[in-house]
Amino acid sequence: MESKGLKPMDSEQLRENAHKMVDFIADYYKSIENFPVLSQVEPGYLRELLPDSAPNQPETLQNVLDDVQAKILPGVTHWQSPSYFAYYPSNSSVAGFLGEMLSAGINMVGFSWITSPAATELEMIVLDWLGKLLKLPEDFLSTGQGGGVIQGTASESVLVVLLAARDRVLTKLGKNALEKLVVYASDQTHSALQKACKIGGIHPENCKLLKTDSSTNYALSPGLLSKAISDDISTGLIPFFLCAT
Numbered sequence: 001m002e003s004k005g006l007k008p009m010d011s012e013q014l015r016e017n018a019h020k021m022v023d024f025i026a027d028y029y030k031s032i033e034n035f036p037v038l039s040q041v042e043p044g045y046l047r048e049l050l051p052d053s054a055p056n057q058p059e060t061l062q063n064v065l066d067d068v069q070a071k072i073l074p075g076v077t078h079w080q081s082p083s084y085f086a087y088y089p090s091n092s093s094v095a096g097f098l099g100e101m102l103s104a105g106i107n108m109v110g111f112s113w114i115t116s117p118a119a120t121e122l123e124m125i126v127l128d129w130l131g132k133l134l135k136l137p138e139d140f141l142s143t144g145q146g147g148g149v150i151q152g153t154a155s156e157s158v159l160v161v162l163l164a165a166r167d168r169v170l171t172k173l174g175k176n177a178l179e180k181l182v183v184y185a186s187d188q189t190h191s192a193l194q195k196a197c198k199i200g201g202i203h204p205e206n207c208k209l210l211k212t213d214s215s216t217n218y219a220l221s222p223g224l225l226s227k228a229i230s231d232d233i234s235t236g237l238i239p240f241f242l243c244a245t
Contacts, residue, residue, distance in 0.1 A: 006058065017061045018101075024065050028073075029080070029094060037083050041075045123150055155192035162196045162241055169240045182206045182232050185243040186220040193243050206237065220245065 049071045080090045110119030127148035131140045140146040151157040170177060178201055185193050187209040197207040212218040229239045
């Protein structure tokens, strides 16, 4: 007797549903500038439209897409709209979407070379390309003493770099030096730095955001930074990290 339980899609069902999904996204991109860039819904709107518990039975993809069209898109702030000018620039593309499909389909797990050799080696090669485009010194490349790693977000990158710098200092000076470590940035730096400092155990008063103003187009003043570092060294603190904005 055939089981009535849930089954994964077979190849032909994947093909059919993937075409529907591509059509949906293509139509979204085609009409994206017709949506109001900033969502017009009120807080809590979605709870009124969705059931309060998960469904007992699966729904067709078409029903899901209909729900997305009617209930989700009204609550979306459309970051990819050509009329979007907040935070930072639109960061997606149709080519990127196709790449995401391929990546999700293969679903490589690249936490070590043996789990997916191509993932490790491709990451090294592409980051070396980036290093060369930026004209970084040879030491920054994987063929030297460096080599990059792709992180999931900018906030994650800030945290990883700060922890690496912290551990490098503590390896030399001992763990008791943690309370003396000082981080510097301008007052225009993203709050991700302060979050990283909290996770990294840096004392709040040692995360120093230096004042900027219009005279330098809100860039960090080298003179102000130099004085802050000198003052801190004179009081026994240990400067170890400067975050670029």
